[in-house]
Amino acid sequence: DTEVTQTPKHLVMGMTNKKSLKCEQHMGHRAMYWYKQKAKKPPELMFVYSYEKLSINESVPSRFSPECPNSSLLNLHLHALQPEDSALYLCASSQDLEGWDTDTQYFGPGTRLTVL
């Protein structure tokens, strides 16, 4: 089973709202990722968690706040977003094979976010 689930599938929020995106995997993976994908563009990495610790932050604005409560869950807290933050937000996970040369990432279906 290589399933990564994401909720909600769609989210519409105002610029003053606070919302959260959720991601879950039960593959025993120890690395989890958030990507952002604008329309007609490729996915871009935002954050990486390795063993529940933030290991990469690709200079993402502080209105996006990631959280990894345990090895199976990944959240992305949203606050005071701008309309240009409207995008497909993708979660991925991988085994995080330290010392190995390959570590396949598996993606969820994404959350389509619209900021009004």
Place this chain on the structure above:
Amino acid sequence: DAKTTQPPSMDCAEGRAANLPCNHSTISGNEYVYWYRQIHSQGPQYIIHGLKNNETNEMASLIITEDRKSSTLILPHATLRDTAVYYCIAPSYGGATNKLIFGTGTLLAVQP
């Protein structure tokens, strides 16, 4: 990540083999070649990866040239459901986690 170059679009007739090329002339010795695809509005789907040898799984075959500067993804019998953007990626592994840097990919349109 090594830079990869792919044609922006390709057409393929349904039932025929789809051959998607990728150039990665700056790839280093320990960098794998990964292929993902993304069907419209869905998350990227892992297809296959390889280092030196040709690889085959239930979805596709991956042919890597001997000098590793290019590769070809082969979908042996394309169907309409294979219409998607196909990404060729050569991630670098500098520690415990890898970063996938997606290029613009190839939009494969399978025609009936």
